[in-house]
Amino acid sequence: MTDWRIRDFQADDLDGILRLWEEVTATSTDPVYALSEVLASCQKDDAVVAVHGDEVVGAAVGRAAHAQGWIVFLATTKPWQRRGVGSALLAALERRMAPHGLTKLSALMPETATRVDAFLNRGFEIKNHLSYFERRIPVQGHEIRVLADLGGRILPRDLWAGVGGMVREKDLLERRLVMPLARPEMAGRYGVVPPKAVVLFGPPGTGKTTFAKAIASRLDWPFVEVFPSRLASDPQGLAGALRETFGKIDDLDHVVVFIDEVEEIAAQRGGEPPSPLQGVTNELLKLIPAFRERPGRLLVCATNFIRTLDSAFLRHGRFDYVVPIGLPDAAARQAIWERYIPDDVSGIVDLDALVAASDGFSPADIEYAARRASQQALEEALLAGADDSVTGGPTTSDYLAGIRGTRTTVSAQVAAEFLEDINRLARL
Missing domain, CATH: 3.40.630.30 (Gcn5-related N-acetyltransferase (GNAT))
Structure with missing residues (x-):
């Protein structure tokens, strides 16, 4: 017995x-x-x-x-x-x-x-040649409701790979941000404290938002974008709405919070009479240290005008890194062009010529030039009497004409100021 x-x-x-x-x-x-x-x-x-x-x-x-x-x-x-x-x-x-x-x-x-x-x-059999696959769902239970209330979302996992070119920027963000955040225990063994906040700065249209989303995608964390312009209409005021939003964000275990054009709420304080936004800047400066206390979160702020930010906003202890995001390099321009050239003509169009001619273009400039070329080519084909049975598409000449007809977003002066800002304010 x-x-x-x-x-x-x-x-x-x-x-x-x-x-x-x-x-x-x-x-x-x-x-x-x-x-x-x-x-x-x-x-x-x-x-x-x-x-x-x-x-x-x-x-x-x-x-x-x-x-x-x-x-x-x-x-x-x-x-x-x-x-x-x-x-x-x-x-x-x-x-x-x-x-x-x-x-x-x-x-x-x-x-x-x-x-x-x-x-x-008990008669169980061992099954060989089987593989076990597991995926942890990033958002669970009550977090789903919190994320929906914040207007956040889980982004596709391939965004990081989709950022063509920009090798230096991707490598820097991978090493400084993604690696320690994805492996916090290993980082701790080496004495590395995972970053909690980063500023991305650069001329307009250079892909700062794209990088912020790609970081969230790479980490497989929820992505929450905070829009100051929307919060401004809240009855409790922008500062109160900002405080309430960060309070809700605190209920998420992991999150990438993105504030674009942060200069709108973190500009230099001072002047007489004081700016109405000074209270908002003060509130944001108080929220960041509290945000940093929790693990599993990253604040990404983006700005086109970093020199206008309040000096207290950028100091050590609030932001771990201040990273410049410039105009796309040749490899990035090629990847962007490939996105907009139709498959039927992708092997015919001289991609190298487009990459060279679009030096100094932002991603938005390339998109505009590509769409302009496609529209012009379509109009010419229809006016010439072409129908659906006729094969064709934009040519290299069409795209080069689109490039010539595009006014670049980033002027020579803005590009020069960006280089100055890198030397004076970047923290890598």
């Missing part, structure tokens, strides 16, 4: 489950199911425990998904291993789950797991 018995899980057994969990995770690799999932299944799904007297010495937890059942947790304390407890727990759990009408009962175990006797004794 055994000196242990098996019964259904009871609420008082939670402490015993926790002890089992701590013992298992202290001596093995990370389990497939998290502790929160195990505890939830104990209370909502199916669970049995092995007890010796009043002590829980083993437990098996299962979850039914349609006709398939999954073993969420199986463990016995070390003194009770190899005494048939595990096999008995699996048998009891299978009986408990029988009313679900299961056709299959499965278990996932770490590759390094060595104690599989209980499963083999």
Whole structure:
């Protein structure tokens, strides 16, 4: 006769489950199911425990998904291993789950797991040549409602790869921001504190918003854009609305917060009479330190006019890095052009000529020139009597004409001032 018995899980057994969990995770690799999932299944799904007297010495937890059942947790304390407890727990759990009408009962175990006797004794088969894939959903539970209320979203995961060219900027942001934020524990072992706030500055239309979104995409974190112009219409005023918005953001475990044209609410203070926005600037300066106290968050502020920002706004302790984002290099211009040239003519158009002719263009300038060329080519084809059966499209000449007809966003003076700002204010 055994000196242990098996019964259904009871609420008082939670402490015993926790002890089992701590013992298992202290001596093995990370389990497939998290502790929160195990505890939830104990209370909502199916669970049995092995007890010796009043002590829980083993437990098996299962979850039914349609006709398939999954073993969420199986463990016995070390003194009770190899005494048939595990096999008995699996048998009891299978009986408990029988009313679900299961056709299959499965278990996932770490590759390094060595104690599989209980499963083999119960007729489980080891399935080789299978791969286990897992993805953690970035936003869960109440966070979904918070994110929707803030107008935030989860961005596609391919945005980072979609930023063509700009190798220096991408490499810098990857090393300074993404790597320590994505691997905070490893960063901590090296004495690196993950960044909490960064300023992106540069001429208009150079892709600062694109980079902010790409960072969120790379991290797989929710992206929340704060629009000061929208908050200004709030009955409690811009400063109050800003404070309330950051309060809601605090309910998210991970988030990239983006404020574009931040100079609108963080311009130099001073003057008589004081500017009405000085109170907003003061509020933002107070919010940033509080924002920095929580892990798993990054504030990205973008500005076209960094020299107009309040000096207190840029000081060390508020922003970890101040990164220049300039006009696209040749590789970036090529990637942008490829985005707008139709597939039917992509092998015919002289891409190198377009890249060279558009030196000094912003991404927005290239988009305008490409669309202008396409529109002009379409009009000429229709006026010449072409119909849907005629193949064709914009030519190199059409695109070069579009380039010549485009007024660049960034003037020589603005470009020169940007270089001065890099020397004086950039912090990399």
